Amino acid sequence: MKQAGFPLGILLLFWVSYVTDFSLVLLIKGGALSGTDTYQSLVNKTFGFPGYLLLSVLQFLYPFIVDPANLFIGRHFIIVLSTAAFTLPLSLYRDIAKLGKISLLSTVLTTLILGIVMARVVSLSPYIPKTEDAWVFAKPNAIQAVGVMSFAFICHHNCFLVYGSLEDPTVAKWSRIIHISTLASVLISILFSTCGYLTFTGYTQGDLFENYCRNDDLVTFGRFCYGVTVILTYPIECFVTREVVANVFFGGNLSLVFHIIVTVVIITIAMLVSLLIDCLGIVLELNGVLCAAPLIFIIPSACYLKLSEEPRTHSDKIMACVMLPVGAVVMVVGFVMAITNPQDCTHGQEMFYCFPDNFSLTNISGSHFQLTTQPSILNTSIFQ
Numbered sequence: 001m002k003q004a005g006f007p008l009g010i011l012l013l014f015w016v017s018y019v020t021d022f023s024l025v026l027l028i029k030g031g032a033l034s035g036t037d038t039y040q041s042l043v044n045k046t047f048g049f050p051g052y053l054l055l056s057v058l059q060f061l062y063p064f065i066v067d068p069a070n071l072f073i074g075r076h077f078i079i080v081l082s083t084a085a086f087t088l089p090l091s092l093y094r095d096i097a098k099l100g101k102i103s104l105l106s107t108v109l110t111t112l113i114l115g116i117v118m119a120r121v122v123s124l125s126p127y128i129p130k131t132e133d134a135w136v137f138a139k140p141n142a143i144q145a146v147g148v149m150s151f152a153f154i155c156h157h158n159c160f161l162v163y164g165s166l167e168d169p170t171v172a173k174w175s176r177i178i179h180i181s182t183l184a185s186v187l188i189s190i191l192f193s194t195c196g197y198l199t200f201t202g203y204t205q206g207d208l209f210e211n212y213c214r215n216d217d218l219v220t221f222g223r224f225c226y227g228v229t230v231i232l233t234y235p236i237e238c239f240v241t242r243e244v245v246a247n248v249f250f251g252g253n254l255s256l257v258f259h260i261i262v263t264v265v266i267i268t269i270a271m272l273v274s275l276l277i278d279c280l281g282i283v284l285e286l287n288g289v290l291c292a293a294p295l296i297f298i299i300p301s302a303c304y305l306k307l308s309e310e311p312r313t314h315s316d317k318i319m320a321c322v323m324l325p326v327g328a329v330v331m332v333v334g335f336v337m338a339i340t341n342p343q344d345c346t347h348g349q350e351m352f353y354c355f356p357d358n359f360s361l362t363n364i365s366g367s368h369f370q371l372t373t374q375p376s377i378l379n380t381s382i383f384q
Contacts, residue, residue: 001197002204003343004145008138009197010190013149017186020153022319023300024178027159028171029316030300033307038160040247046303055299059157060244062237062291075348076275082231083271090235091242091263096158097165099236106232109225114191116222120212121195128353131202141341147288147334148281152189153182154292156300158240203351206281206343213354234270241266281343289334297327 001009027039036042039059044052093099133139155162163169166177196208205211209226212219245262246254254262277283301320310317 001145001193002202003139003141003148005136005138005142006134006197008142009145009193012142012146013186013189013193016146016149016153017182017189019323020155020296021178021182023296023323024156024159024182025171025175026300026304026316026320027156028163028174030303030307031160031163032171034303037164038243038247039157040244042160042303043299046306051299056244056248058291058295060241062154062157062240062287062295075278078227079271079274082227083267086231087234087238087271088264088267090232091238091267092260093235093239094259096161096236096239099239100165102232103236106229109229109232110188113222113225113229114188114195116218116225117192117195117199117208120216120219121199124212125199128200128203134201141337143330143334144285144289144337144341144343146330147286147293147338148284149189149288150292150296150330151284151288153185154288154295156295158236161239161243205346206279206284210280210346210348211351213350238263238266238270278347279343279345281345282338285334285338285343289331289338293327293331293334297323297330301327 003009004012027042030046031037031042034042034045036045040052040055043055090099090102163174166173192208196211197204200208200211203211209219209223214220242254242259242262245266246252250258301324304320305317305324308314308317312318
């Protein structure tokens with residue numbers, strides 16, 4: 001919202017969700033047309049080894065451009081501890097279907113975090129000063145925003161794994177699941193982005209939690225829930241990366257020993273990356289434009305256009321012809337803009353409105369606050 005402009009950001013969210021929905025169905029249709037059951041085998045049959053190698057690189061890199069558990073108090077210790085105690089054991093599962101209940105818990109926690117963000121827009125928004133350009137329709141950084149949104153919706157790298165775990169998998173059944181899932185995702189995304197932007201407008205950080213003050217106990221609980229969701233969902237990303245390694249270097253099969261070794265190596269490298277990076281905004285942008293854009297826009301469209309024998313005027317082909325060049329533009333232009341004009345990052349420093357000298361709110365009760373003086377400034381006692 002901050003990059004695209006609030007009204008345009010809402011429209012772009014709907015558009016990216018629609019493209020995601022369409023491309024996920026397109027991938028399974030492509031698999032049915034080519035007689036393949038994995039993303040890699042689909043691309044390999046369609047574009048040969050060069051395409052297979054490119055896709056393998058994108059799928060392998062995607063989970064590494066992630067910054068798990070971006071907590072600022074004992075951050076490094078928490079990352080190492082949570083990785084060793086939770087992420088690694090969960091990532092050792094060999095059956096993705098066993099992660100279903102874990103993903104359900106992650107969804108519940110996401111809903112809880114959303115409730116916290118919605119509660120804070122009511123209690124904080126009136127006291128955070130609004131930036132001058134907060135309500136303009138569009139901003140020049142809209143393509144960067146598309147990259148971030150693409151990151152939010154990307155799940156194409158594991159869609160064949162999920163499709164294969166369904167009982168009686170069919171394209172029609174998959175389409176229904178994708179329509180419902182995408183609709184739920186876009187509604188949650190809109191609520192998150194709208195509430196976050198309404199609270200902080202132009203001060204919104206790449207990681208929304210960086211905007212809240214450290215002594216806000218409710219938001220601290222939300223940070224904890226967010227860390228848990230990352231821990232619970234990361235094993236699915238590791239599953240895809242491990243499958244890429246198995247397909248490229250081991251002919252698709254890993255013995256128990258190599259399964260453990262490859263998993264430990266993947267988790268360790270990802271953990272080291274997360275220890276070195278504390279800015280989530282640039283991570284989301286680069287991941288979105290370099291990995292998510294080709295996996296969502298370009299590759300599914302290219303595969304379908306080459307495999308399908310439908311006439312050129314068929315609606316699926318027309319949409320695929322639109323998605324492919326749009327994805328290329330998002331990838332190239334978004335990468336250039338992400339490097340030349342990265343998102344703001346506080347590096348864990350509190351925002352200006354969190355310092356006691358600037359604030360003057362008195363805590364009346366657990367959820368009610370009364371303004372005493374200086375109406376545009378917030379007192380940290382609101383969080384105590």
